[in-house]
Amino acid sequence: MHYDSETRTLPHNPLKALVAPRPIGWISTMSREGALNLAPYSFFNAVADDMVAFSSSGRKDAMTFAEEGAEFVCNLASFDLREAVNATSAPLPRGESEFAFAGLATAPSRKVRPPRVAAAPAAIECRWLQTVPLVPLDGGEPANFLVIGQVVSIYIDDRFVVEGRVDTGAMRPIMRAGYFDYFTATPETRFEMRRPKGGG
Template sequence: MFYDARKNDHGLPHDPIKAIVAPRPIGWITSMSAAGDINLAPYSFFNAVSSRPTIVTFSSEGQKDSLAFIRETREFVCNLATWDLREAMNKTSAPMARGVNEMEAAGLEAAPSCLVKPPRVAASPCALECVLLQILPLSDIEGRALDAYVVFGEVIGVHIDDRYIRDGLLDTAAMKPIARNGYHNYSVVEREFRMVRPSRA
């Protein structure tokens, strides 16, 4: 099949695009307002886009609390969402009133960060402490402003649970990170395979 994405005329009961761009890492973002309110929310439009320096990005569709808090304090933390934390992660996706601490509502313990003010999820095996670089408002090919914003942050601190470091390497599969697919579906990384990049001929 082929469909025009501008018309969204695929004829299917649900839009397939998120099932195509999958699996997508989950940015489980902790942020703090200037008044000290804590927000924890998962974003499936998330990834790393640079290694030197390390820069991560996530996209917010709509003016959500994470976006508002990061604008105020210019800091956030990306917590790794894993199989063991899947139910708690899902609870933090529920709409809650501003000022409600999603971390507490999901029964998660907070741990202090080292270089930024927002706390991290104590049970998460990895967390990235970030400082805001920029928030980019998006527009379509006609130049019309969208209610969507891309947040870029530079990673200035990294937490890793030492239990997952094996022979000097971080064992991704052992942490069982989860990722978002289409619809209400997720994936879990439990197995890896290795391929070495070809050298130049």
Template sequence: MFYEPAKGHGLPHDPSKAIVAPRPIGWISTIALNGDVNLAPYSFFNAFSTNPFLVWFSSEGEKDSASFARETGEFVVNLVGRAVVEQMNRSAVDAPRGVNEFAYAGLTPAPSRLVAPPRVAEAPAALECKVTEILRPKALDGSDAGVFVVTGEVVGVHIDDAMLTDGLFDAVKAGNVARLGYMDYSMVNETFAMRRPRWDKD
């Protein structure tokens, strides 16, 4: 089949998120200037640079995570692993502003080293970030897409030592969770390795 997104697809549900998948989950913790703490998962999330180590998450509408990050210039990305997937889902509740999702989901806020927002103590890894810019993408017709893309530089990294195997972060041990389409998720249960080929000029 072929369809144009602006004209509809004729399927029972929009397949766009199922096609662009799996997507890593940015479990974003932030704190407002007044001290309110927020924790929410974002499936529009990824890293896009190693040096500097830059990550971003995208909020459809300026939700608490984006507005708190704008206020304070900081956020933490907590990795969603096998052991915390239920709590991650619970923290996605559409709670009113000011509700602490750490408490609601039964999670432990742990102090960060270099930023104010707490991290999830139970997460297998966490990235402390400082905001570098907030982008407002446009649609093809030039109109505001209603999206807030929060970009941050990672200034500190926490790794649970139990997730290291021979000095390497073990995604299978952590059970990294990713978002698919519809109500579906996936989890890393196995990996395989391939070396990138090098062009032999000789």
């Protein structure tokens, strides 16, 4: 089988089912006026040792507020918080707080203004670096935007630090797949491999 935008041999684009599972950046931001936003983004990842990025389809509040305040926080979306993560994806009016809508308490961040999700097992505080419009092949108006931030501080719940290492599996992060599917990581699925020696 072969799929592309012209042949459409499947009822849904399989890309999201194949590039999976994808980590979820649960992004909290604050506008200039102090309005809070919290939204999950599955087009999210670390892109360097101290940088992360998320992609917004359209100019949504998370992107706009990140630019206005020049800061954002990536909260870890865990299995225990899955219903709240989903609730914060609701299309609320601009400026209406998803924290309040989902019944989530905030906790102050250490180095940025936007708060973190108090119940999240980890949170990555970032300063906004730039937003890159993702111009399509035909050169038309971009519909997607890549928001890049530099990590300035990381919060980790002490329960998940074991002998100086973060036990990611114990946090049970949820990850997005295609359609309505999600995956979760657990300690039982973890394995370790070391890079082969050699080269220069």
